[in-house]
Amino acid sequence: xxxxxxxxxxxxxxxxxxxxxxxxxxxxxxxxxxxxxxxxxxxxxxxxxxxxxxxxxxxxxxxxxxxxxxxxxxx
Numbered sequence: 001x002x003x004x005x006x007x008x009x010x011x012x013x014x015x016x017x018x019x020x021x022x023x024x025x026x027x028x029x030x031x032x033x034x035x036x037x038x039x040x041x042x043x044x045x046x047x048x049x050x051x052x053x054x055x056x057x058x059x060x061x062x063x064x065x066x067x068x069x070x071x072x073x074x075x
Contacts, residue, residue, distance in 0.1 A: 009036070 001007050009019065017038070019025070024039040048070050 009025070019038065025036050026039040028035040028037060
């Protein structure tokens with residue numbers, strides 16, 4: 001894992017699941033670990049919009065706070 005939290009999916013798995021450059025994946029928390037699945041772009045976008053609907057929008061909203069909201073942190 002990089003300092004930015006990025007991970008590399010081994011080529012063998014990318015090939016097995018048909019994942020290509022630019023595909024998005026989602027990490028799903030499970031009881032005994034994490035499951036990595038192909039993300040549905042439209043659904044992911046909708047989820048971000050729904051999270052941001054309740055956010056306080058003002059000029060004092062920092063980039064860090066906005067990024068945290070888009071990642072689902074600090075609801």
